[in-house]
Amino acid sequence: MAQPCLLVGLFAAASCQSSNHDALVAHPDPPDSGGSGGSGGFVVDGAAGGDSTTEEPDAWLDAPADDAEDSPEDTGVQPDGPSRLTIVNGLADAGAIRICFHAGTGGALSALPVPPSPEDATGLVFAHAHVFEALPGGVDVATQDVRPVVYAGDMSALGGKSCDALSPLPTGVVEAKLQVVPAGSLNVGRSVLLVVAGCAGGIGHEGTGAEQACGKGYAADKPNATLLVATMTRAPDPDRxxxxxxxxxxxxxxxxxxxxxxxxxxxxxxxxxxxxxxxxxxxxxxxxxxxxxxxxxxxxxxxxxxxxxxxxxxxxxxxxxxxxxxxxxxxxxxxxxxxxxxxxxxxxxxxxxxxxxxxxxxxxxx
Missing domain, CATH: 2.60.40 (Immunoglobulin-like)
Structure with missing residues (x-):
């Protein structure tokens, strides 16, 4: 069986059909886009290319609600509703994370002058979830591309810094730049689940058992932090x-x-x-x-x-x-x-x- 596309269904089907993830990956920051320079932290790019075998996303994820007369339970078609984003911290080497959303158009993605999410200094604890009704900083997900940038390691080192003030990266912090979410993908009237998976890497994150912890192909110099995405079915059976x-x-x-x-x-x-x-x-x-x-x-x-x-x-x-x-x-x-x-x-x-x-x-x- 082919591996499923890591950015499933929500994004353009043509992107997932190709074995090349160029349409989905976060390309290097242009000089004025808030990318991290040299620092005491550790920067990895979880979006940096590489081929992957993919399969076409299931059509029901994108089917408009008025295309079917049967109930959602019978057809898999979802009625429109408020767009919601649930993010789960699934990084196997991160007890907690905070996230910035770099946004822009035409390939220029910029960090915003808002604190990383969640604003709680503890961060998003491993295997816990955070729900967004809207992305911070006034990001317009209908017209702007968005790249989640995850910060792991020493949460206290982030202090009260805003996302656009995290370059150079604080000592003890690992930054993982994830795939770009194309404009319009999060503005589809669906309940979207986004899991930050793999490992962010960092000093000492290596040795026996690393692939069992992080996944095949992981190495200290080749971290594999990535996004796994799906839509969750909203329409319930009232009695079950x-x-x-x-x-x-x-x-x-x-x-x-x-x-x-x-x-x-x-x-x-x-x-x-x-x-x-x-x-x-x-x-x-x-x-x-x-x-x-x-x-x-x-x-x-x-x-x-x-x-x-x-x-x-x-x-x-x-x-x-x-x-x-x-x-x-x-x-x-x-x-x-x-x-x-x-x-x-x-x-x-x-x-x-x-x-x-x-x-x-x-x-x-x-």
């Missing part, structure tokens, strides 16, 4: 819980997802999900509040590798919801959710500099 799974780890294998109650009753939820893929489409609606078991908080979300039967990794429903900023009381009939796995390969625990395979649940319609 809708659920999709998203492969947010480039180190993980093809995985299937199931829910197991505290009484050991198992329900299959998704099959053979690879990095950058969201499935099933439409969401499974096999779960309800009544089928979560007598102790729902202790119910397990298990992943199983392809052609295997043993559980490769597991988390409780309560733990996954907590990472997504939700409680058990937020998990209700009549809403859709997306389970995102991030970090190292399934079954890989924490290392000296990397974080383990971790699962988090987010609302598909935040």
């Amino acid at each position: 819980i809708g659920l999709q799974a998203f492969g947010g780890s480039v180190a993980a294998q093809s995985l299937s997802l199931r829910y197991t109650t505290s009484e050991q009753l198992a329900t299959e939820l998704a099959q053979d999900v690879v990095a950058g893929e969201i499935a099933p489409k439409p969401p499974t609606t096999t779960l309800t509040l009544q089928t979560l078991g007598f102790k729902p908080a202790e119910g397990k979300l298990d992943v199983i590798e392809k052609q295997q039967t043993a559980v490769a990794a597991s988390t409780t429903l309560a733990e996954a919801l907590g990472r997504g900023g939700l409680s058990m009381g937020d998990f209700v009939n009549g809403r859709n959710y997306t389970l995102v796995w991030v970090g190292a390969r399934e079954g890989t625990g924490p290392g000296a500099w990397w974080l383990p395979f971790t699962m988090t649940l987010v609302r598909s319609d935040p």
